Amino acid sequence: MWALQRPEPGGPAHKSVLFVDTAADAAAGAATAGGRGGVVATGRTRGGSRSASVDWEAITAHAVGAWQAFAENPDTFEGEPGVAHAVGVVDLLDDVVDLTPARLVRASRAEVDPAELSAEVDTARRGLIGAARSLARTAGREGWSAAGASVREWRTATVSDLARGGALTLLRTMPEGARSRADGDGSNGSNGKGTRPDTARAVLTGSDIARGSSPTGDPAELPGHTPPVIAAGDVLVRAIASPDGPMSRVAGEEDRGALLGLHVHLFRPDPKRLDAWFLAGFLGAEENIAGASTGSTVLTVSPGRLRVPLLPLEEQRRYGEAFRHVHALRAEARRATLLAEETARLLAGGLTGGQLLPAREAAEGDAVRGRGDET
Structure with missing residues (x-):
């Protein structure tokens, strides 16, 4: 956002421009600010969309607080490392004019305390070690056995058949203008209409399923009727087929009470007839999704065409x-990967920024090994 004001005739010349980057508050969102002089504020969202999980109060406090301090006395404004920085107009007009806030407010080497960075790296490293151990434990557990000489086969039923038989209920959030009645695939559509969605609730999106995150969608982007509310134990399947992450999951406590996004199918099984994780595993299977998808560029999953094996409940539970x-294996791998990236980023930044030094013992040990290799 740009906040601009025409210079006052005969008034003081503005020598600097305030840049604010609020992305670090929630890794998402956009901030607004007002006052005199010039300001640029920026925020980012995953996938370029607004997120209901963004901490707008923190973003507003950072942006407006920095602007108010700058407006009181632009010449003495010190800024906040990594968040707000006043840049001289002359410094902005170089050969390559780049007004990206994130570049201009980036903390310099002198602004980062070596002890604090070292402690942050150590915390991240310990978290990574714990995540790696948890991943190893999860990966080491065997949850399968060979089927034998031949591949197992079973009879299957479509979701439409199961819905007609009462074994499950299929719910969707219908787009604006779409018919609310079922279209032959067993869907009951939305669980209400005529009222705006509850803006206090988050929305579970297809991207949340692919990333394994809690609901992050914005209720303002839903159509003008009440979408289904997710309950723990519901099976959620992405409506757009793609290889970037899992296609399905079972709703947990973190999903309870969230609204169903436009591009997600909700399957509510009868627990006396269908095991939720059994249903999620087979509904999200690659072959199943491929067989139930239509389209050329964008593959849309037709939920009623998905097939489920007909097995006794006890076997379903296994x-x-x-x-x-x-x-769980996917979740642990994802957590370990994120922590590895964060630890590596902190280490690389500290080493190149001068706050961290290579361990002398490690360097000497490498030198000794090098001389041994030469001999």
């Missing part, structure tokens, strides 16, 4: 436990 283990 499969469900195995699929739950697969889900």
